[in-house]
Amino acid sequence: RGVSQGSPPVTSLLSLAVTSEQIEHLHRRFKQLSQDQLTIRKENFDSIPDLEFNPIRGKIVHAFFDKRNLRQESDGLAEEINFEDFLTIMSYFRPIEMNMDEEQLDRFRKEKLKFLFHMYDSDHDGKITLQEYRNVVEELLSGNPHLEKESARSIADGAMMEAASICVGQMGPDQVYEGITFEDFLKMWQGIDIETKMHVRFLNVDTIAHCY
Amino acid sequence: IPSVSSIVPESCLLIVVGLLVGGLIKGVGEKPPILKSDIFFLFLLPPIILDAGYFLPLRPFTENLGTILIFAVVGTLWNAFFLGGLMYAVCQLGGPGLNHIGLLANLLFGSIISAVDPVAVLAVFEEIHINELLHILVFGESLLNDAVTVVLYHLFEEFASFEQVTILDIILGFLSFFVVSLGGVLVGVIYGVIAAFTSRFTSHIRVIEPLFVFLYSYMAYLSAELFHLSGIMALIAAGVVMRPYVEANISHKSHTTIKYFLKMWSSVSETLIFIFLGVSTVAGHHYWNWTFVISTLFFCLIARVLGVLVLTWFINKFRIVKLTPKDQFIIAYGGLRGAIAFSLGYLLDYKHFGMRDMFLTAIITVIFFTVFVQGMTIRPLVDLLAVKKKQETKRSINEEIHTQFLDHLLTGIEDICGHYGHHHWKDKLDRFNKKYVKKCLIAGERSKEPQLIAFYHKMEMKQAIELVESGGIGKIPSAVSTVSIQNINPQTLPLERVLPALSKDKEEEIRKILRTNLQKTRQRLRSYNRHTLVADPYEEAWNQMLLRRQKARQLEQKMNNYLTVPAHKVDSPTMSRARIGSDPLAYEPKEDSENLPIITIDPASPQSPESVDLMSEEPKGCSGLPPSPEEDEEGLVMRVKEPSSPGTDDVFTPGNGDSPSNQRMLRCLSDPGPRPEPEEGEPFIPKGQ
Numbered sequence: 001r002g003v004s005q006g007s008p009p010v011t012s013l014l015s016l017a018v019t020s021e022q023i024e025h026l027h028r029r030f031k032q033l034s035q036d037q038l039t040i041r042k043e044n045f046d047s048i049p050d051l052e053f054n055p056i057r058g059k060i061v062h063a064f065f066d067k068r069n070l071r072q073e074s075d076g077l078a079e080e081i082n083f084e085d086f087l088t089i090m091s092y093f094r095p096i097e098m099n100m101d102e103e104q105l106d107r108f109r110k111e112k113l114k115f116l117f118h119m120y121d122s123d124h125d126g127k128i129t130l131q132e133y134r135n136v137v138e139e140l141l142s143g144n145p146h147l148e149k150e151s152a153r154s155i156a157d158g159a160m161m162e163a164a165s166i167c168v169g170q171m172g173p174d175q176v177y178e179g180i181t182f183e184d185f186l187k188m189w190q191g192i193d194i195e196t197k198m199h200v201r202f203l204n205v206d207t208i209a210h211c212y
Numbered sequence: 213i214p215s216v217s218s219i220v221p222e223s224c225l226l227i228v229v230g231l232l233v234g235g236l237i238k239g240v241g242e243k244p245p246i247l248k249s250d251i252f253f254l255f256l257l258p259p260i261i262l263d264a265g266y267f268l269p270l271r272p273f274t275e276n277l278g279t280i281l282i283f284a285v286v287g288t289l290w291n292a293f294f295l296g297g298l299m300y301a302v303c304q305l306g307g308p309g310l311n312h313i314g315l316l317a318n319l320l321f322g323s324i325i326s327a328v329d330p331v332a333v334l335a336v337f338e339e340i341h342i343n344e345l346l347h348i349l350v351f352g353e354s355l356l357n358d359a360v361t362v363v364l365y366h367l368f369e370e371f372a373s374f375e376q377v378t379i380l381d382i383i384l385g386f387l388s389f390f391v392v393s394l395g396g397v398l399v400g401v402i403y404g405v406i407a408a409f410t411s412r413f414t415s416h417i418r419v420i421e422p423l424f425v426f427l428y429s430y431m432a433y434l435s436a437e438l439f440h441l442s443g444i445m446a447l448i449a450a451g452v453v454m455r456p457y458v459e460a461n462i463s464h465k466s467h468t469t470i471k472y473f474l475k476m477w478s479s480v481s482e483t484l485i486f487i488f489l490g491v492s493t494v495a496g497h498h499y500w501n502w503t504f505v506i507s508t509l510f511f512c513l514i515a516r517v518l519g520v521l522v523l524t525w526f527i528n529k530f531r532i533v534k535l536t537p538k539d540q541f542i543i544a545y546g547g548l549r550g551a552i553a554f555s556l557g558y559l560l561d562y563k564h565f566g567m568r569d570m571f572l573t574a575i576i577t578v579i580f581f582t583v584f585v586q587g588m589t590i591r592p593l594v595d596l597l598a599v600k601k602k603q604e605t606k607r608s609i610n611e612e613i614h615t616q617f618l619d620h621l622l623t624g625i626e627d628i629c630g631h632y633g634h635h636h637w638k639d640k641l642d643r644f645n646k647k648y649v650k651k652c653l654i655a656g657e658r659s660k661e662p663q664l665i666a667f668y669h670k671m672e673m674k675q676a677i678e679l680v681e682s683g684g685i686g687k688i689p690s691a692v693s694t695v696s697i698q699n700i701n702p703q704t705l706p707l708e709r710v711l712p713a714l715s716k717d718k719e720e721e722i723r724k725i726l727r728t729n730l731q732k733t734r735q736r737l738r739s740y741n742r743h744t745l746v747a748d749p750y751e752e753a754w755n756q757m758l759l760r761r762q763k764a765r766q767l768e769q770k771m772n773n774y775l776t777v778p779a780h781k782v783d784s785p786t787m788s789r790a791r792i793g794s795d796p797l798a799y800e801p802k803e804d805s806e807n808l809p810i811i812t813i814d815p816a817s818p819q820s821p822e823s824v825d826l827m828s829e830e831p832k833g834c835s836g837l838p839p840s841p842e843e844d845e846e847g848l849v850m851r852v853k854e855p856s857s858p859g860t861d862d863v864f865t866p867g868n869g870d871s872p873s874n875q876r877m878l879r880c881l882s883d884p885g886p887r888p889e890p891e892e893g894e895p896f897i898p899k900g901q
Contacts, residue, residue, distance in 0.1 A: 025629075026629065029628075029629055029630045032630070033628075045628070048627055048628060050627040050636070051624060051627050051628070053639075053643060054620055054623060054624045054627070054639075055620055056617065056620045056621065056624065057624060060620075060621060060624040060625070060628075090625075090629070093622075093625055095532045096532070096533070116614075116617075116618075116621075119617075119621070136613070136617065137613060137664070140613065140616055140617060140620070140664060141662055141664060141665070143662070144662050151665055151668075154668075155609065155613075155664060155665070155668050158609055158668065158672075159608075159609045159610050159613055162608055162609055162610055163610055166610075188610055188614070189614065191603065191611065192611060192614065192615070194618075196532065196533045197618060198618060198621075198622065199532060199622075200622060200625050200626055200629060200631065200633060200635075
């Protein structure tokens with residue numbers, strides 16, 4: 001049972017390890033969002049009412065179009081994405097499998113953290129600067145309109161200082177911490193086991209599609 | 213030689229003590245007291261459950277709620293019926309001594325003994341520091357199975373007095389389960405909301421804030437027990453519901469009080485329960501029947517293992533993070549029985565249950581076995597199987613940001629997929645909470661405070677307190693780093709070297725504010741009455757200080773915002789002032805300090821505000837109001853100045869030559885809350901002592 005016409009053959013999607021039922025479901029959703037077109041643009045995401053309340057919706061939508069997440073070697077933003085790209089993004093949220101070995105687990109974890117990193121690092125320069133971090137905190141607090149910008153900034157500054165002390169340790173007075181690189185980011189997330197947290201429930205991987 | 217306490221869990225030792233005490237009393241010729249059920253259920257059990265419920269780690273609990281419920285409900289039912297049925301078979305085959313025990317009696321016995329006991333689980337699991345998931349699974353199960361136990365117990369007890377049991381009775385019994393559990397939760401929620409609402413208005417009588425928490429929770433428990441609903445679930449629900457709102461409303465000290473009292477009461481209760489168990493064993497009438505007891509024990513274990521295996525197989529189909537065989541073993545092994553089973557058995561009356569003594573003997577045997585054998589061996593087994601232990605991670609602001617970010621991200625993805633999952637509903641609940649509930653239940657400004665800000669403030673306060681306690685220069689607590697704002701935001705660097713002076717009148721205004729504030733403090737100290745916590749004025753002053761600081765911040769340029777205070781810098785006066793502040797006694801004021809703002813508090817002297825001076829400062833230093841809270845407190849403790857006259861109405865220390873202001877300040881602010889290891893003595897040795 002393949003997906004309906006107009007989408008790439010199922011075999012190329014198997015590397016994403018989602019079942020065919022889920023692909024169907026996602027395809028239906030994709031068609032709904034794209035209003036039966038082949039591609040989605042940023043504007044199509046505005047039709048989701050619940051997304052309105054999400055403080056970081058800008059970043060989420062942006063992440064869908066971020067070429068670094070679409071596993072393309074290029075950089076920058078895509079104008080529109082097709083179903084395959086949509087699935088690619090979704091695959092970042094698949095849950096952990098029981099039979100993964102250490103190396104696979106590590107790669108799995110790194111993948112998810114890389115996705116997050118790209119969301120924080122909005123100017124694509126490979127590190128999260130203080131300004132970007134401030135931006136993140138401001139967005140998180142954007143649901144409270146009367147809040148002062150000061151509070152957001154001080155939280156971000158405090159967090160950045162903490163990150164610097166975790167990643168670099170002691171710093172002399174003249175050293176400047178440029179920003180959080182991906183390695184530092186990994187260090188910060190060590191305490192949180194993201195492989196069990198970052199998944200969307202229905203993308204369950206009970207049975208891999210049988211088209212192998 | 214390993215110490216006894218590292219091999220034998222505390223609960224076992226307490227039972228042994230109880231046995232000894234009981235034996236002693238009996239030997240003297242007196243009749244040792246037995247753990248009466250109403251004392252147990254009314255006075256000894258609630259503190260433990262409230263402590264557990266109030267400090268329940270909500271996130272892992274709700275994430276695993278499905279699993280916990282299945283273990284609690286289905287698992288307990290399975291245990292009860294399996295055990296009851298098998299014991300009935302044993303009784304029938306067991307010869308003349310056991311033949312007369314009917315099916316209902318056996319089922320009742322099964323339901324009593326099958327429930328995992330929260331007290332025993334807490335006592336043992338707390339010492340082995342197992343990972344959070346397993347802890348919450350076993351512990352959650354032990355809490356939630358109360359509903360099942362209550363229903364089954366009452367059901368079978370009633371049925372035992374019936375002539376015959378109809379299908380209708382069974383169906384009603386089944387329905388009563390829902391009534392008992394949901395009714396209990398409802399009662400708890402109602403009382404929790406009332407308690408939260410009450411705490412909104414307690415800002416003027418902070419002293420009795422903790423009382424409301426305890427009273428309302430206890431009332432929830434009693435109300436539920438009154439109607440034969442599940443008191444434990446009511447208590448847990450009340451604690452869980454009231455906690456976020458109460459904590460937003462009450463003062464820091466009340467929070468500490470609640471924490472300490474709950475821990476204290478639950479500790480005492482737990483100790484008494486185990487000792488009484490020992491004494492009751494000696495005191496009670498026993499009827500030992502080898503067949504009955506041994507088969508009970510045997511089938512208990514088998515039932516538990518089978519139950520866990522089957523249920524886990526079923527649950528793993530729906531879980532993302534599956535339960536490994538190691539986990540299953542720990543869950544099965546952690547099914548300890550305890551005093552609840554004993555008390556329920558004790559409640560049986562002789563009229564309907566002539567074999568009560570035999571039941572009690574069997575119950576005690578099972579309890580002893582699980583607590584001693586399983587309790588003692590679980591620790592080496594955990595090490596042997598290399599089960600993941602609890603990770604002692606410190607909550608950091610980064611983690612909080614990331615967790616919130618991830619939550620929103622996952623909610624967003626769920627919305628995009630069109631799948632209304634766990635995150636979606638949680639987000640909806642959060643929004644409802646923020647929009648309506650918080651406004652009603654939290655006083656004033658804090659109702660609008662987003663969680664991130666509240667967390668940040670909490671952390672700042674904690675670090676400030678840590679800093680004060682640790683003594684500053686000598687020992688740098690691990691939380692304090694040497695990273696400062698310059699390291700991450702170099703643009704501000706040139707500004708800091710040439711810190712702009714406040715205009716003269718702004719400086720004067722700030723000084724006036726400080727002066728009047730301190731004056732108020734002094735006046736309050738003088739009129740002592742029972743209802744004013746003497747320490748409180750400082751907290752109020754501090755709160756006001758924080759408010760004024762925020763206003764002052766709008767006036768002046770943004771200054772250093774230290775979440776952590778760098779320890780080794782001598783050049784910038786800000787930092788050396790910070791160092792002085794954090795250890796005012798160890799640091800000998802040098803000539804530089806003349807340049808720094810010096811504020812003295814001299815409440816002992818009956819003079820007018822002149823005794824409070826703010827010596828003039830050079831514009832070089834950061835003036836009057838530093839932005840961060842630890843510097844605020846330092847602002848008050850700048851210079852250790854001996855009071856002109858020894859404190860006469862000095863409420864804290866009668867000593868002379870001490871620095872009462874310092875001590876007072878530090879004692880107010882060094883309010884650590886319970887720490888894992890007890891602190892020896894004063895962190896500060898007062899100068900001149």
